[in-house]
Amino acid sequence: AACACPHSASLGPLELTRKILRDKQNKKNSGQPIPVFPSWVYERPALIGDFLIGTSLSTDTTVPIGTLPLASQESMIVEDLLYVLIGVDGRYITAQALVGRQNRAFSLDPNLDLSIKELVTRILPVAASYSAVTRFIEEKSSFEYGQVNHALAAAMRTLIKEYMILITQLEHLQRQGLLSLQKLWFYIQPTMRTLEILASLATSVDKGECMGGSTLSLLHDKTFNYTGDSQAQELCLYLTKAASVPYFEILEKWIYRGIINDPYSEFMVEEHELQKEKIQEDYNDKYWDQRYTVVQQQIPSFLQKMADKILSTGKYLNVVRECGRDVTCPVAKEVIYTLKERAYVEQIEKAYNYASKVLLDFLMEEKELVAHLRSIKHYFLMDQGDFFVHFMDLTEEELKKPVDDIITTRLEALLELALRMSTANTDPFKDDLKIDLMPHDLITQLLRVLAIETKQEKAIISAEPTELTLSGLEAFSFDYIVKWPLSLIINRKALTRYQMLFRHMFYCKHVERQLCNVWISNKTAKQFSLHSAKWFAGAFTLRQRMLNFVQNIQYYMMFEVMEPTWHILEKNLKLASNIDDVLSHHTSFLDNCLKDCMLTNPELLKIFSKLMSVCVMFTNCMQRFTQSMKLDSEMERLTLEHGTMLGPPTEEERAEEAAKKKLTNKLLAEHADSLHLTSGFEATINKFDSNFSTHLLDLLDKLSVYSTNDCEHSMLNIIYRFSSGNAHYS
Template identity: 30%
Template structure:
């Protein structure tokens, strides 16, 4: 392939005349005019103003030029030159530098050879002995080119300039060593402008490509405008340099150049500082080198997801993948850096005047993305610049299969992991990128600008609500991209608030009026809290024989049929939505499961996340433990809801309802067993009078009656406390708040707060209370299970009294000890954390007093 050659200009007399200096025709004309001006000034000082002398002087100059041309006659230094573009790095970086003669041929274009060539060129251009005016005239033209990043003859690239390997660092220039120190000092003060200009040009070239994001592209557009102003300034200065000054006015000099370039120098320096902060350190940039290796896998996964071939694996990967790589500085991080820079340098008058328009311009695409999301629910973010993240693997159809309702919780989230749902207390860590090591700032779109931090939750919820409305077939309006300017202003905040309020009102009306939310919640209370109907007591009577079997052997369809029979009995007042109630079997006992959850999360505030850990733990349980779990302890209710009601009655809230149901069911079953024991003790074998009233058999029988009555009173008091002093009052508060609620966000919060309050006041959130309370109830239920044994011993009269007493006293001692420990715990928590327990302490106090009296 032929090598392209540098276009050559015809040799001129000025070039041949000054080949030793290497001056161009333009430089020669300038130098000649300067010399002529100096001679005229000298003659004027001596009073020589006659035209004849001027004509003689011009004739002498022409003769001198012709003599020098004849002496230097021969082949042109440009003739036959075959130096290509590749041999001239300065031409490749600055095509306008064709005025610079090509370097002599050399063997290899290494860094050392380039430096050697530059040193030889500088040595060849020896300016010693020339006047200051002549040196200034010669270097001034070079300086104007250098201001645009083009090296000249007297101002060249430094051998140590990093711009060849790292263009973003900018080119470093050096002056000719033979320049006068005073001129060189002035030049050195202006050379940083060239360095900053070349660095900004390289930054624009690097950040204008695809993948750098809309914000970086807008920033590059703003930087181009600033650099264009700088180019216009240099062009005007060059025009002034080439123009003949008017009589009595000095031409362009280095001293007169300084005031013109000072504003541009400050502007470029500020922009250079800003863009330097937007560049990654080499160490941190290397951490993202594995991105290219995973491009093929990511593309394949994306294609499989679009074709529906990924299955549940893609969903799990989308939900619990590794944290994102740091990546490039883009999106919200760029805006945050510019905002921080503007605040740090607020004392400089130039900073607000320059950075305010710059921030407004680069914020425009980000603001449009935000408004389109908040107002229309559309998220167009190909480069992950926005702080809202979408999981494309999740869809509304996934709700029917997924237990944890990941569509609402995971489909749209905040990239920084900020909790947005009611009941969430800790930040999410799954999929959240790590902060940058050098600044501690989250990378890319995960970085939320400071002035948007208090609005990010409303922005997320507004877009989510609009998506729900659209998926229900409602019109959400048209897309608007009419925003121009920055985001830190009241009109922009007002649009966010208006979008949030509009989405809230529309979705709330959809849920309450179209989806019958309030009747649904009332049916949940009726079924799960075992109130206002006796259908579940009939169900227990019908299915007690099956419920005493191991949970793995029981027939769920049979139990479901018995439940429907009990619900269809007359005068039960069950109400509607009964077809949505289903029976299920848990894999673990209530108190064992709750103790695991509290041990993992500390409380039940993040019950949804703890449920995931519990599901994993369930798989590790031994088979023997599952075999020991009877159906009565594993029985629970489920409730079928469809989208969008599943946003309010989600799997997390249903899990809370199920915990309360199993708590009440345990009390109900224990009460049922103790009442059955009381029925057995009404038989003649227990009521026949002994021959001697003070006999040991009669004392034993009375102690059994007393212990059974105390246990029944304890269970009934706890049941009455849970239903009349916890569930009913809190339900009335929820109904009152539902009548006044104006936003979906507040509705979700009130609903979850109601359930969490009920769980706390029912002693299901404290591990200490759970242990002592569950032990006490276990003692009561076990005692009731031995009712037939006590009846057999009662029929034997005075036989085996020692064995009876030993067996009975174990129950009595265990109950008395557990009851006293439970009372101590209740009194402690009632006085320190949960004052609602005071009423339960008072209720159980009489039971404890009777036990001491007995």
């Protein structure tokens, strides 16, 4: 046959559909483009097996059928029908051109006898069904439509071959003169129902643009709907079983080995390319959440209930495979389509249980998850007491500097020294602890983390860091190096919450140290003549109240929130049956710690922040005053020593003394309020006392309201602690 004209530049609907599918699949599998049929497959319509519009059976002049006797008309029409039933126009029966995806219609010679025409119109739906099915088979055999449609088309082709055998047998009878129109109608009736169902399925798949799982859903629903019609159900069952084979091969590889081999994007689980280690830079655990996702339209309806378990099963095995270990499920068994869903449930449950155990054992035993969590608890939740004493002593001066002036390597060196000097030296994971100087203060970080799961995420994350210059203390936090696959559990979001708890407690510890330093300074101040002043006694009392408050808050957070919650976590981890349970328990642990430490309630946080600010401002004020007292005392001592013990000072000593006095006076002038305006300083202390009491009572009132309304009974412990143990707070 001569070659058809070159392919037109403008694409028809089918060509456009194939191109869209091909581009989509090639984009997903860029390294392995899907194959395509040569263009002549589509350019030669005779290869399709359907009617060729505009051609005729022969060039012979057609005898007007109305002029023939009835028997001759019947004979001619039977011959025509045998052609039409295999997609070839007859002399008196011709196919009409298709409009879109409508069913095939036929034109009959108007002069045909009415009795014959009546019988012919009953038989022609078989030809229309055959036309729809053969077009479907040819179209869906293209690579772009996926393996499930290929398998369905192949199963239909097998049935069409049997249909062709029937037509061949009928033709044999016709040539022997033994096939009347009535007999043809009788023989074709059983096939009529089969082709009608095939055509209906083909039309439904076409209209729904079904591929993969969606094709199987359609077939399953049709099969189920034919309950009561055993022959129709058996036919649909045959087609669904055949079409499901390639899908189940993908499913088996996924649930038994954790591998996806889905070149045509037909499977219910879709793989996205993500780098494992990028988790270090993200707040969310994107790898676990987004590496593999469920594609709803590709879930066969008979697997809908098991979709989450199928996703998890493959993910669990895939994690172990990513770590270089080959896994093959020992209970692997071929999945075969059946109307009894229980069969799938049992197979998937077994695969899921195996995958859960493999990954859980891998993380718990080989990767020592609990030991890593315990190590993080030591540092971030501050239960390694001697380490923090050493660390804060070593870094105190460095952390007072503005964050831009701090040399990170120096802090790292001091951290290393503190680790080596303390009991933390025995921790096998201590080298994973790192320094992190954050770009925001604690409150900003809290808002960022709390906003992660809300609509405010973009607005918060894009917000500029605080314009105020942060001190090292305000910016300081620990960070922890987490390697794959532990980063599934100790993900960036979890680490950020650990950091938030740490910064909160670290600042409380800093305030406690400052208040203790005031006490040490005050011991010296007692030697001064001012120790009898009322305001000085008031300052001592206020400092003790502040210290009691900070220590009680720390005790509450560490021993009434974190320790009990940690023990619950350890207990739950021992009982966990899969990695999702572990993830859930760990997240719950962090959420409970944040909530009970008042870090998820902006109102409580604001009041607590004010209390801490009052304490810090008070310590700064007292330190300045004590320093002034020391300078004044030192001046008197020097003058006394020179004037009495060594006799009258010499001229040289007088000049030196004058210079010292000038310098001292300059320093004292900066603290004039402290030195000379005793009443003013007393008012300042009273103001601190008033502010502290006001904020503390406000905090206790709010805690009482929240603990009652939200049934947060753990917060009542703070109220009891301040009310019973420290009566002067109430």
